Amino acid sequence: MMWSWIPSNWQLIWQLTRENAYLGVVPALIGLVISLPVGIIAARWRWFYPPVLTVINVIYAVPSLALFIALIPAFGLTDTNVVIALTVFSLCVIVPNVVAGLRSVPDSVRQAATAMGYGPLRRLATVELPLAVPVIIGGLRVGVVSGISLASVGQLIGVSSLGYLFIDGLQRSFPTEIYVGLVLVIVLALACDLVLVAVKRVLTPWAVRS
Amino acid sequence: MSFFSWAWDWITQPANWHGTGSIPQQLLAHLGYSALPLIIAAVIAIPSGALIGHRGRGATAVINAANAWRAIPTLGLLVLLVVWLGFTPLTWLLPLVVLAVPPILVNTCEGVAGVDPDVRDAARGMGMTAWQQVLRVELPIALPLILVGLRTSAIFVVATATIAAYIGLGGLGRFIIDGLASNAYGPVAGGALLVVILAVLVLALFAGLSWLLVPAGLRGRRRQG
Numbered sequence: 056m057m058w059s060w061i062p063s064n065w066q067l068i069w070q071l072t073r074e075n076a077y078l079g080v081v082p083a084l085i086g087l088v089i090s091l092p093v094g095i096i097a098a099r100w101r102w103f104y105p106p107v108l109t110v111i112n113v114i115y116a117v118p119s120l121a122l123f124i125a126l127i128p129a130f131g132l133t134d135t136n137v138v139i140a141l142t143v144f145s146l147c148v149i150v151p152n153v154v155a156g157l158r159s160v161p162d163s164v165r166q167a168a169t170a171m172g173y174g175p176l177r178r179l180a181t182v183e184l185p186l187a188v189p190v191i192i193g194g195l196r197v198g199v200v201s202g203i204s205l206a207s208v209g210q211l212i213g214v215s216s217l218g219y220l221f222i223d224g225l226q227r228s229f230p231t232e233i234y235v236g237l238v239l240v241i242v243l244a245l246a247c248d249l250v251l252v253a254v255k256r257v258l259t260p261w262a263v264r265s
Numbered sequence: 266m267s268f269f270s271w272a273w274d275w276i277t278q279p280a281n282w283h284g285t286g287s288i289p290q291q292l293l294a295h296l297g298y299s300a301l302p303l304i305i306a307a308v309i310a311i312p313s314g315a316l317i318g319h320r321g322r323g324a325t326a327v328i329n330a331a332n333a334w335r336a337i338p339t340l341g342l343l344v345l346l347v348v349w350l351g352f353t354p355l356t357w358l359l360p361l362v363v364l365a366v367p368p369i370l371v372n373t374c375e376g377v378a379g380v381d382p383d384v385r386d387a388a389r390g391m392g393m394t395a396w397q398q399v400l401r402v403e404l405p406i407a408l409p410l411i412l413v414g415l416r417t418s419a420i421f422v423v424a425t426a427t428i429a430a431y432i433g434l435g436g437l438g439r440f441i442i443d444g445l446a447s448n449a450y451g452p453v454a455g456g457a458l459l460v461v462i463l464a465v466l467v468l469a470l471f472a473g474l475s476w477l478l479v480p481a482g483l484r485g486r487r488r489q490g
Binding site: 124125203 | 345427457
């Protein structure tokens with residue numbers, strides 16, 4: 056470990072960390088925006104879900120590197136390529152949780168809302184979705200954490216991220232660089248995870264705290 | 266040209282099907298590199314998951330730890346081991362085992378811990394020993410979940426064995442990494458398509474396995490994970 060490498064390269068390290076954070080977080084957020092309507096439809100019309108789930112299982116089996124490569128003709132060796140690929144992966148973990156979250160709302164709660172005069176849309180927005188928040192955020196957490204970790208693979212097609220430190224560190228046989236990359240990816244992922252746990256607490260003030 | 270036409274043109278060239286480093290050879294190598302770590306991981310994770318799940322204590326801790334595990338970037342781990350160990354079998358084996366253990370462990374643990382307490386009581390009431398309870402009641406009931414865990418791990422391993430080509434491992438990733446290095450999109454697309462086909466075959470294999478192995482009484486309440 057060569058500690059002096061860190062201060063003399065902090066600008067590079069900071070830039071790579073920002074790029075990695077962008078590549079990990081943005082796809083999960085886009086994934087959430089797409090997953091909500093898909094999940095709501097799948098929870099409402101049950102026949103729609105099994106085919107969606109099959110597609111999700113197959114897509115999730117595609118290796119990230121293969122998906123990055125498949126998108127090269129359309130998007131080139133760009134950030135957009137990695138963002139789109141990781142968005143697709145985040146859909147695979149978020150959609151099932153949106154469906155599970157909505158299905159976990161007890162029927163009695165739904166009926167009580169209806170009896171109070173709530174229409175289907177208002178009931179969805181003010182009763183069902185808020186109650187599904189913990190499960191939905193559970194999926195978002197997996198999406199963000201694995202997205203940040205997978206973003207480093209984008210370096211193999213030349214999209215800059217903390218993965219640069221792995222590849223450069225290997226080529227120069229310089230472990231310090233690899234340590235820094237590993238620690239930053241893990242810290243970044245866990246930091247985003249903590250933020251999401253905090254968001255969940257703010258959004259579900261009624262939840263029982265231990 | 267699209268990804269598929271590139272991939273198809275390359276895969277259908279007869280020259281890529283003969284000699285050293287041909288498609289069949291790398292495909293077999295890829296299967297070998299994937300099967301070995303998966304078997305090792307299963308041997309480690311199924312007994313320990315069953316033990317933790319049977320006791321019931323520590324199950325939540327295991328599940329949380331396994332989720333945090335996802336944060337570890339495989340590429341970084343591979344590269345680190347190359348710098349530490351050089352190119353030994355352990356260099357590629359260790360990261361793949363490390364990747365494959367958590368899904369199997371978590372699903373075994375959840376499956377065994379989630380067995381209906383009434384069923385457990387009935388097993389004890391019939392005079393079963395702790396071993397018999399685990400082997401003859403809890404593990405069969407947990408089997409659908411364990412298979413989902415094995416499937417997830419198998420897919421992780423197949424995908425990551427591709428990345429391992431970057432540190433010099435054979436397998437389908439070779440075509441991708443070498444193609445990228447020489448700016449030839451044909452082998453890159455072809456290799457990627459073959460990996461995708463392999464991954465889908467793994468999915469199909471596990472769908473078949475769960476149909477064969479899961480006791481008839483448990484079918485129809487399979488959980489997805």
